[in-house]
Amino acid sequence: MEAFLVSTGIVALAEIGDKTQLLSLLLAARFRKPWPIVLGILVATLANHALAGAAGAWVTTVVGPQVLRWVLGGSFIAMASWMLVPDKLDDAGADKVPRLGVFATTVIAFFLAEMGDKTQVATVMLAAQYKAWLAVVAGTTLGMMLANAPVVWLGDRVLRRVPIRVVHRVSAAIFAALGIGALAGWA
Template identity: 35%
Template sequence: MTAFIKALLFVVVAEMGDKTQLLAMAMASKYKAKQVLIGVFIATIFNHALAVAVGSYLSAFIPMNNVKIVAAISFLIFGLWTLRGDKIDDENEKKAKFGPVVTVAIAFFIAEMGDKTQLMTVAISAQYQQPIYILMGTTVGMMVADSIGIIGGAWMCKNIPEVYIKWIAGVIFMFFGTLTLYGSVPASMLNAAYISLYLIIIAVLIYLAGVKFAYHDEVSNIVSAEKSNPQSEIK
């Protein structure tokens, strides 16, 4: 059950400001919310089942301590990725000819390939030998996060600055990454010199990802586009 809860919470956090959540908001301006959620569910099941299979396969060949170190580094990368944010490519916003549900499912499946939520699912699956619980947790997490994006996007944009959401989510990932790394590296590396070097590197990376090269106001841009679109109301 721990794997389920961890997978669910981490996916919800990872999806805040992620391109698939932004894509859900954009799709909701074209199609009914129910159709978008069904498409997201179908895409998530197939995409994350693939990720769980890959993670479970890797754990059979990699020592568990190394798995924890890789997972810790992955969480740090996810944190930096979250701070930087995502933007939607125009190609993802184009309508296809397969109907709303299939169009959304295809767009989400493609958008999730190599996305941080998929890579995080691989990392958690390698760390925990509970593929069913992890798949259930990541799927529920995606549905919760994208429902927030579809239904609460306008409210979030109005009441919570997007930068705050990104920084809170990013800090959570980096905290767990640091905590996991602390418990996994050799004791000889837990000294003042290595810790100071680690903190300096992390601080530089946080500045680059969260300030220098960050994407800003993507949620607000989508909400503004929805307001100008006569079909943008949640149906």
């Protein structure tokens, strides 16, 4: 249960102000069809985070526990620093009409935007730390949905009220604490 709850919380916080959240806002403003967008985000996140979780689980089979502890600790501290750098959305092709429909366009755009993203990297690290693939993937997916679905339905009204800098700092502090904890051997 800890893996699920920690994964949900970390990803929900990390996603605020992230480029995929901005993409959610852009898709909602452009298409004004929330259900296919939210379902597309869910499908893309499940696929992306399932792969990331599998990579994290695989790492634990090839790296010894001491090396893994240092890699995870360093990775979490690096993630803390990364959280302090705000994302920007690339607007290339924003005015093209999708040929595949809103759902498929969302799945493809969201899956690609999530590649190498903070939340995907966090999923790899959490799966390696907790060795609980299903709990981590379920938690990170729920965290993504908690952060992105309201944006799709409520749009920029949500983003105007959320102090993104504060959320990024809190996220960075959590990642730093996880990194220090891993280096100290707490978990």
